[in-house]
Amino acid sequence: MATIKDVAAQAGVSISTVSHVLNRTRKVSASARARVEQAVQELNYAPNSVARSLKVNNTRTIGMLVTTSVHPFFAEVVQAVEDLCFELGYSLILCNTENQPERQLMHLRMLLEKRVDGLLVICTDTPPSLTELLQQQPKLPLVMLDWSRDNHFADIIHDNADIGGYLAGKYLLEQGHRDFACITGHLHKGTSRLRLDGFTRALAEAGLRLPPEHIIEGDFESESGYQAMQQLLRQQARASAVFAFCDTMAFGAICAITQAGLRVPQDISVIGYDDVNMARFTSPPLTTISHPKRTLGRWALELLLKRIKEKDHQPEQLELKPRLVVRESVCPPGSRD
Known part of the structure; x- marks a missing residue:
């Protein structure tokens, strides 16, 4: 098995230079770096990470x-x-x-x-x-x-998260909605509470409130979004807009709405949270709050x-x-x- 000394000898550099190249701890000339990297490849050299960690802590x-x-x-x-x-x-x-x-x-x-x-x-x-x-x-x-x-x-x-919830509420209000529902995450978690607080604050500024029966607790998974939306659809007073506290729950909600013979957004609007990559590719593409x-x-x-x-x-x-x-x-x- 090749050692660091073998690499240094083949590359024509010092052992410390090899160490600096491998650990990126100091700037090394391009030519020296290239010789070291070539020697490492030719000798199939693998540094002893355990020994190194003991030495440099x-x-x-x-x-x-x-x-x-x-x-x-x-x-x-x-x-x-x-x-x-x-x-x-x-x-x-x-x-x-x-x-x-x-x-x-x-x-x-x-x-x-x-x-x-x-x-x-x-x-x-x-x-x-x-x-x-x-x-x-x-x-x-x-x-x-x-x-x-x-x-x-x-x-x-x-x-x-409170700002994100507020942005969701303000946008739905600007679109003319007045009847809302939320599919939350676990409400004992701070992030869920903050998103709900921000959303209800936006509604309160418009003189509106979120009915308790329109707050359905999910678990940030698509299945809970699906089940929560089914529960909302069974209610006599139907919300025109639903805020799902993550995109995956929004995906589940859209599925439930579609299976019920309704359309998103013409019958029920849905807004998510997170802006995951697949949010662009749902049908329809999901309006959401971007979490960078x-x-x-x-x-x-x-x-x-x-x-x-x-x-x-x-x-x-x-x-x-x-x-x-x-x-x-x-x-x-x-x-x-």
Whole structure:
């Protein structure tokens, strides 16, 4: 098996130059870099990452706890993090928690054993047991996504979900709607409460209220959007516009409306949240609130790397601004064209 000395000898450079090329720790001339890379390829050299991490006290590995990488929203955030990790020469260990406390704790302990350089957490449920364990790791660089503003031990990125809910309500009002329904996520979660608060605030400014029976709790999955919409369709007083708290639930709602022999948006308008990639390709294309997922992922990793490098780094809070994306799933009530 080839060693770093073999690579240096074949490339005609010092061992330290080979190290700088492999670890991207110092600028190396283009010709020297090319010789090193060619020698690495010809010798099939694979650095001993364990030995390296013991020597320099870092692994160039990032851990990430995520609810589920299958859901379109989380998948796009993860892709942004992974792309930037690749650009910067870091490895990413991705752990799906499925919002199960025992899995969260098991994965966190595993990541600590792997001696990751830092940790990203994007879990929609964060039980006290996980928070307590994170607080017990004061030396572990940590960035939380969309967590409470009362969190003082980690860097936080907020999505301003109340603003997103307000934008959805204002747009539906501008289109002439006066009868609304919401398919929410779990209402014990802060993000769901904030989106609902923003939406109802927009209605209150217009002198309107959201009937309690028109607030149906979902779970951010398409099946719950489908079931919730069926429940709304059975009600005697039918809403002319539905705000689904994520695009996947909006997809389920549109399916239920179509199966009932109704049309979107002519009979019922639907607005979603997140602006996942597939929102452009539904029938009709989905009007939604854009949650900048790639920005969210890249900001999170950039903030984490800053925290890793700056040992005296003070926790920061960054703000993302949602925006309205108008497509074809909303129109004024009563439109028949």
